[in-house]
Amino acid sequence: MHAQKEFTFNGVRIALLAVVVLFLLLFLVGPLVAVFSEAMRKGLGAYFAAFTDPAARSAIWLTLSTTAVVIPLNLVFGVAAAWCIAKFRFPGKALLISLIDLPFAISPVIAGLVFVLVFGRNGWLGPWLEQHDWKVIFAWPGIVLATTFVTLPFIARELIPYMQEQGRDEEEAARLMGASGWQILFRVTLPRARLALLYGIVLCNARAMGEFGAVSVVSGHVRGQTDTLPLHVEVLYNEYQFSAAFAVASLLTLLALVTLGLKTWLERSGVHARVAP
């Protein structure tokens, strides 16, 4: 559409193209190639051994079980937030939207820190938790909380603009025909917004499985117990088990590539990308 029509041999254009392609190859394709070549350095046997290790299995399990809780939490929140923001008028709406965006502006390390200050041993609820022998920090609940914090905006901020664009005519029509609120939500609103919903879930999932900074603050690094996949990568790397570290990293890289593929496909199907971390 916007392509230039002239076929003149243009030195500037070719130079520009070369600079950009080189830059992207160096900074984006380079790391991808590095992950897989380092992972395969000791051969396929070593590659697959990295996944049968008990610590690796426990990390995979921890990452999956964390994500399985975080996504539904943020999904329900996203739908609730989008329902009131997109379908109703009220004062302070812009403020509410910026508040939902807040976690994007907060360093992941700080996202972990705030939960240590609430639930940690010297935190607000620390003594009380200790009395009841409940562990939040350095345990699974803390990992879930920190991950929820970091991924909170993903689904909401995809749904809100999408549902705003769709207006509320169909919902009102359904209401006038006697549908209940839940019927409207599940049969009219959510089916119409399914692409945005899926987009939000895909991004939330990628971030939840890959989160490192926030989780590393609250996990305590108990090997085989509180190490998620990204933390397991760090531990292996710091123990100089480079091939195993990159093997586990290659699993996360595949996840990232699948995420990119889905994201691109959904954008072609009409979901608008928002500039998000």
Add this chain to the structure above:
Amino acid sequence: MTGGGAKPRRSRDVLPGFGLSMGYTLVYLGLILFIPLSALALKAVGGGWHTLAAVLSSPRVLASLRLTFGTAAIAALVNAVFGFLTAWVLVRYRFPGRRILDAIVDLPFALPTAVSGIALTAIFAPEGPLGQFMASIGWPVAYTPTGVTVAMVFIGLPFVVRTLQPAFEELASELGDAASSLGASPWQVMTRVVFPLTLPALITGFSLALARGIGEYGSIVFISGNLPFKTEITSLLIITKLEEFDYTGAAVIAMVMLTASFLLLLAINLLQKHSLKWLARKEA
């Protein structure tokens, strides 16, 4: 926004569920965001001004702030230049592989930061393919501030590209063609039309990349080497303070970083409002 024009809201609204969804949203935000964040704020000021001043004047903290903000600024500048070129090439040129390049620009968003960190280190470490070359010309990358900058360039690139692409797309079809059909040279079109009109988007992308660089942790800690006073970023220093059970110190440093990124985001918002008005005036 509402389909039916001016409608009475509150209890007479035909659609149900406002109270429930609003209540749930606020309670959830309160539990996940506000209570933890207020714990941070209270902890940071809880030690009083004396502690605050003591933490912030510590040479190690100052060195980490200088490193973090300095390298983030350099990385955001690099991204402003290369992001501008990348967005321009992706919007204006048609070439084989363009769609793949376009999709891959989002890789830093999708790749877990720990993976980016070890991958960049493998490339730029002294024994890595590029690290060897850079060391041979006397400019080692890994375990130096340059390494920190490289990681921040990687993580910040999509912000600039993705903010500029829509701006270029809007512009490309209208003004650029008009200007060149009026006889302007490509260089004139770029400097007099394209650049001024997309400058607000460029500054927004720059600020987003800057904010991300300041807060980044995972992709940096592997390549930086984490030497106190030299290559220790502020995020890592927060973790160090936590491990020493210095919660107040950690909270104070975190508040400084938070304030910095909020001021940045505020500036972006003001700029966007301002530039919208400015563009509207220009078009009128």
